[in-house]
Every structure is written in C-alpha cells, then in structure tokens.
Amino acid sequence: MSDATVNDHSTSGDFPLLSMRDVSIAFGTPKNPLPTVADVSFDIWPGETVAVVGESGSGKSTTAMSIMGLLPGGGRVTGGTITFDGRDITHLSERGFTEIRGSEVGLVPQDPMSNLNPVWSIGHHIKEALKANNVATGSAAHTRAVELMEEAGLTDAERRINQYPHQFSGGQRQRALIACGLAARPRLLIADEPTSALDVTVQQQILDHLQGLTRELGTAVLLITHDLGLAAERAQRIIVMSQGRIVETGPSLEILQDPRHPYTKKLVASAPSVAARRVDLKLEEPLKDAAPVAPSGPAGTSGTSGMAGTSGDSTPNLIEVSGLTKIYEVAGDRPWRKKQFTAAEDVSFFLRRGRTLALVGESGSGKSTVAQMVLGLLEPTRGTVTFDGTDVTGLDKAGELAFRRRVQPVFQNPYGSVDPMYSVFNTIAEPLKVHGVGSARDREKRVRELLDRVAMPSSMLSRYPGELSGGQRQRVAIARALALGPEALILDEAVSALDVLVQSQILALLNELQRDTGLTYLFITHDLAVVKQIADETLVMRNGRIVERGETDALFETPEQEYTRHLIDSIPGSSLPLYQG
Structure with a gap:
C-alpha cells in the first residue's frame, strides 16, 4: 500500500468502470489558476464500493463532481484523464455529460435544501428524474416514484408524495434525494455524504439498500x-x-487498523468511539475572553426550579420544559381537507446549569421541533418553556432580545443558516452589532479570536459562504453563536456536517467552554457516538414523545427500551475496532 498507487481490483471485469489517472483540477482563470486537486489516480470496478475520506476542503467532492462535469464556476480539469466504461469523458461537452448523468452516473448530493426546489412536491422531483432519463412517464412514473420513496425509507409514500420539501424533516429530504439518484438505476452512483443528515437506523436502511444495488445490479458506488x-x-x-492529494489507499480494514500515513493516523485517532466515556478534552491554548454575558432584562431574573434533578445533584435548572406539544395542520387526500399532525407531544424535561443534555432519536421524531420551541422560534400548541425561572413563551420585545442574548442556536444546515451575501467577518460580527457590543475595533478582535477557536485561519475573514465547504460554513455558524458569550447553546445537529478532525476540535471546544464558563448545552443529534463524548444525560425521542432518559454512560450500557438498543446497535462501524475505544 503506497501513497499514490492504485490497488489491484478484486471484482470481475476486464477493465474498471471508472478510471482516473493523474487528474488535476484548478479554479480561477487560465492565467491565474488556483490548483485544488493534484495527480489523483484510482479505479472503481463494476459492483465495487469505494469510499473517499478526508477532512472538509480536502478535495473529495471536487474530485467526484469532475466525473459528472459538475464543477462549480471556474473549475476545470487541467490535467490527466477520466475514463468511464472505456470512454474518455474528461472534456465532454455539456450535451455529452447530460447523456451520462442520471442514466449512467447517478448523484446523491450532500445538502437537500439546496438541491430540492421548494415549489416542487417531492413526487415531482422524482418524476422529473424518471422522465429526464426516459424511465417512465404519466401514471407509471407516479407508481415508480412511490416505490422509490419506499426504497429510500420514506414511509406512507402514497400519501406524502404530493407534499413539499418544507414539510419533510432534514433526514426525510435527504432520503428524497437518494430516491432521485437511484431513479434510473445508474451503473455508478456518486454518494456525497448521503447519510450525514440521517439518523442511525435510516443510515443502516439506506446503506443496506446501496449494498443491495451493488450486489444485484452490479452498481458501483463512490462514497x-x-x-x-x-x-x-x-x-x-x-x-x-x-x-x-491522495495520501493513502487500500483495503478498508487495513487502512483503519494499520494506517501508514500520519494524516490517516490522525483521522483514525479523531474518530468518535461508542466505547469511550466523556472526557474533559483540552484545547491547545487557554480560552480567552469567553465569559458569559451578564444576565439582563426580564429573562435575566434568577430562579431555581423545584423540579428535582438526578438523585444527589443540587445543581439548579437553567431550562425547564413542561408539557410541550406542537400540532400542525397538513394537507389531506384533497387540498381542502386538513389533517392534524402531532410533531411533539407532552414533552417535559429539565436541563441543569453547566450540563449537557443530548436529545436523540430518528429523523422526524420531533427533536428539532422541540429545539425550535425552546428557542422561541416556534410557538407551542401547549406547554411552557422556562429559562432561569422565567416563562419565555410570552416575552415582550425587550425581554425577547435579552433572552436571545443568553441563548444562542447552531442549526443543522450550514447552507441555509449562513447568509450568502455576508462575508465571514460580517456573519460573526452581526450579533455583536445587533446587541451593541464593543467598538468596531473590539468587534474585529473578538471575531478573529472566535475564528481561531473554530480552527479557521484569519485569511477566511473576507470570504463568502459560496467559497467555503459545508464544514467550514458550520464552523462559521458556531463562531457566530459564541460571539455574545451566551449562557446556553441549542445545538441542532451542529457537528453532523463536519469531518472527524474538525468534529473532534469542536467537541473539545464545547467541553472547554463549558468547563471554563459554565455554558449549558441542549445537544440535538442522530450521532450516538458523538453523544458519548459530549453529553452528561441523554433523552431518547420517538414519534414526538420521550421514551427514555438517563445518564449517558448508563443508558448506553443498559438501555431500558428496545428502541434505544436498536439505535445503539445501528451505529455504522460499531462492531469494528475503530469504534471500540
């Protein structure tokens, strides 16, 4: 196994389905090119699954998009060859690429909100994919679209086929993209972070399906x-x-059990382990100027709840949620018929000051709905949210502003939560300006410190979201949330878009902040391995209800509910040495 050689294949066939030889990619103008990918060589054989791993910005997606002629504006292949099924496709015309997209090479992109038209129903998206690839039209397309939705793990597909992207959870939207990618049964499927937004049980279902395609249809997968x-x-x-650049390649278990390159060793060491207990992670430098903002306004009144914590723990509760219920009216089988959908029902819990509570469950279980109600972004149908002894569900504007200063969100989707018209500097500085914190010079100093804390160089300050990877955008969003020094963070899938190295840094940062400033976290995630590293206690949600709660280590070791055990057992790679601590 070497840094740049291509391994011998182990599948049948006289030649690889896809072959990349010394491929280099650059952005910018021909006179001033910015090299991004250099001398990439590898093969994918029929029926084979090959995974490309690396941190955000390493060139993974850029390499994959060059195969389909989908490089962003200014991007082009500057050297080497890309061969598909014996045909050189390196510099195909747009018409040539159109002929192979979907029917020969399918794509499951990373971000569902940027790749689904908000005014098209989910069914329309899938039918368009079927029509564009001459698979089916009319009633046959409708029938096939329902089948594809079910294959991708979307239940009640016949009823939901006419619903729109905003009526689906993040994970459900990702499943719709998977259905589109598989519509024409391509020979090669490029899956760009296809399960990053999915809970572990749906991950398992989707990946089992992809394996079934590989086995039954000879479909190759570039993961x-x-x-x-x-x-x-x-x-x-x-x-x-x-x-x-490719620094190492080889059989999966060999790479992970015996990595040779220092970078690969670093990746493996940073992988979360379901066997590991929470540790007090250290940052390389002490935290500077990160004390919480002093409480002020109506939401700043002190108070200690009478709600009991875990036995023997007298830490006061910062957040108390009682009987939260959210009911939506959704379209029925006719536009004029409405049905009620309960996203969250009678949810009650408390979060002690300076602690971390994880809220886990499958996609659509109600986790994000609860988070939005806690943040005051969604009005509950019933129930109350109390912050530091004050009911925050009916605050006036002054009280709401004070509350927002003390509680900050980090949302799941870095593509939708960062304004594309704001530079990195303006994005992070915005909450400081809104709340009138510091002079312009003070704000610039604070922004630079925050950017450093989330492992981004100061050279990024003038860049815009369109110039950043998904992981880099999420780091900017986290820096923005920390700008005001809040007392509590509501983190909705905050690390799901991050590679393991940055994920490890962010988790270390969150633990360090909590230790030094007493920050409180409500951590919503589908990644149970991450829960082990960050959470003191864990709540498990299913179908809008809390079904189990306990100290994180105890819950993982002896779950009371079969559903919880199923979630733990579904973690990808949980039986491999990499995840055994």
Whole structure:
C-alpha cells in the first residue's frame, strides 16, 4: 500500500468502470489558476464500493463532481484523464455529460435544501428524474416514484408524495434525494455524504439498500464521507485525501487498523468511539475572553426550579420544559381537507446549569421541533418553556432580545443558516452589532479570536459562504453563536456536517467552554457516538414523545427500551475496532 498507487481490483471485469489517472483540477482563470486537486489516480470496478475520506476542503467532492462535469464556476480539469466504461469523458461537452448523468452516473448530493426546489412536491422531483432519463412517464412514473420513496425509507409514500420539501424533516429530504439518484438505476452512483443528515437506523436502511444495488445490479458506488466507521463497514477500499492529494489507499480494514500515513493516523485517532466515556478534552491554548454575558432584562431574573434533578445533584435548572406539544395542520387526500399532525407531544424535561443534555432519536421524531420551541422560534400548541425561572413563551420585545442574548442556536444546515451575501467577518460580527457590543475595533478582535477557536485561519475573514465547504460554513455558524458569550447553546445537529478532525476540535471546544464558563448545552443529534463524548444525560425521542432518559454512560450500557438498543446497535462501524475505544 503506497501513497499514490492504485490497488489491484478484486471484482470481475476486464477493465474498471471508472478510471482516473493523474487528474488535476484548478479554479480561477487560465492565467491565474488556483490548483485544488493534484495527480489523483484510482479505479472503481463494476459492483465495487469505494469510499473517499478526508477532512472538509480536502478535495473529495471536487474530485467526484469532475466525473459528472459538475464543477462549480471556474473549475476545470487541467490535467490527466477520466475514463468511464472505456470512454474518455474528461472534456465532454455539456450535451455529452447530460447523456451520462442520471442514466449512467447517478448523484446523491450532500445538502437537500439546496438541491430540492421548494415549489416542487417531492413526487415531482422524482418524476422529473424518471422522465429526464426516459424511465417512465404519466401514471407509471407516479407508481415508480412511490416505490422509490419506499426504497429510500420514506414511509406512507402514497400519501406524502404530493407534499413539499418544507414539510419533510432534514433526514426525510435527504432520503428524497437518494430516491432521485437511484431513479434510473445508474451503473455508478456518486454518494456525497448521503447519510450525514440521517439518523442511525435510516443510515443502516439506506446503506443496506446501496449494498443491495451493488450486489444485484452490479452498481458501483463512490462514497464521499467523513464517517470512518461508515467507510470501514460499507466500502471495500478507502481512499484518503488531504490538501487535494491522495495520501493513502487500500483495503478498508487495513487502512483503519494499520494506517501508514500520519494524516490517516490522525483521522483514525479523531474518530468518535461508542466505547469511550466523556472526557474533559483540552484545547491547545487557554480560552480567552469567553465569559458569559451578564444576565439582563426580564429573562435575566434568577430562579431555581423545584423540579428535582438526578438523585444527589443540587445543581439548579437553567431550562425547564413542561408539557410541550406542537400540532400542525397538513394537507389531506384533497387540498381542502386538513389533517392534524402531532410533531411533539407532552414533552417535559429539565436541563441543569453547566450540563449537557443530548436529545436523540430518528429523523422526524420531533427533536428539532422541540429545539425550535425552546428557542422561541416556534410557538407551542401547549406547554411552557422556562429559562432561569422565567416563562419565555410570552416575552415582550425587550425581554425577547435579552433572552436571545443568553441563548444562542447552531442549526443543522450550514447552507441555509449562513447568509450568502455576508462575508465571514460580517456573519460573526452581526450579533455583536445587533446587541451593541464593543467598538468596531473590539468587534474585529473578538471575531478573529472566535475564528481561531473554530480552527479557521484569519485569511477566511473576507470570504463568502459560496467559497467555503459545508464544514467550514458550520464552523462559521458556531463562531457566530459564541460571539455574545451566551449562557446556553441549542445545538441542532451542529457537528453532523463536519469531518472527524474538525468534529473532534469542536467537541473539545464545547467541553472547554463549558468547563471554563459554565455554558449549558441542549445537544440535538442522530450521532450516538458523538453523544458519548459530549453529553452528561441523554433523552431518547420517538414519534414526538420521550421514551427514555438517563445518564449517558448508563443508558448506553443498559438501555431500558428496545428502541434505544436498536439505535445503539445501528451505529455504522460499531462492531469494528475503530469504534471500540
């Protein structure tokens, strides 16, 4: 196994389905090119699954998009060759690429909100994919679209086929993209972080389906992922990329059990372990100027709840949720008929000051709905949210502003939560300006410190979201949430878009902040391995209700509910040495 050689294949066939030889990619103008990918070489054989891993910005997605001629504006292949089924496709015309997209090479992109038209129903998206690839039209397309939705794990597909993207959870939207990608049964499926937004049980279902395609139809899969456990469990071979180059390649378990390159060793060491207990992670430098903002306004009145904590723990409760219920009216089988959908029902819990409570469950279980109600972004149908002794569900404008200063969100989707018209500097500085914190010079100093804390260089300050990877956008969003020094963070899938190295840094940062400033976290996630590293206690949600609660270590070791055990057992790679601590 070497840094740049291509491994011998282990599948049948006289030649590889896809072959990349010394491929280099650059952005910018021909006179002033910005090299991004250099001398990439690998093969994918019929029926084989190959995973490309590496941190955000390593060139994984750029390499994959060059195969379909989908490089962003200014991007082009500057060297080498890309061969598909014996045909050189390196510099195909747009018409040539259109002929192979979907029917020969399918794509499951990473971000569902940027890739689903909000005014098209989910069914319309899938039918368009079927029509564009001459698979089916009319009633046959409708029938096939329902089947594809069910294959991708979307239940009650016949009823939901006419619903729109905003009526689906993040994970459900990702499943719709998977249905579109599989519509024409392509020979090669490029799956760019296909399960990053999915809970572990749906991950397992989707990945089992992809394996079924590989086995039954001879479909090859190029899997782009930052999840090493997923790569080890699902791919025959792993390609490790760093700074636009392949640094190591070989059989999956060999790469992960005996990594040779220092970068690969670093990736493996940073992978979350379901066997590990929470540790007090250290940052390389002490935290500076990160004390919480002093409480003020109506939401700042002190108060200690009478609600009991865990036995023997007298830490006061910062957040108390009682009987939260959210009921939506949704379209029925006719536009004029409405049905009620209960997203969350009678949810009650408390979160002690300075502690971390994880809220886990499958996609659509109601986790994000609860988070939005706690933040005051969604009005509950019933129930109350109390912050530091004050009911925050009916605050006036002054009280709401004070509350927002003390509680900050980090949302799931970095593509939708960061304004594309704001530079990195303006994005992070915005809450400081809104709340009138510091002079312009003070704000600039604070922004630079925050950017450093989330492992981004100061050279990024003038860049815009369109110039950043998904992981980099999420780091900017986290820096923005920390700007005001809040007392509590509501983190909704805050690390799901991050590679393991940055994920490890962010988790270390969150633990350090909590230790030094007493920050309180409500951590919503589908990644149970991450829960082990960050959470003191864990709540398990299912169908809008809390079904189990306990100290994190005890809950993982002896879950009371079969559903909880199923979630734990479904973690990708949980049986591999990589995840055994």
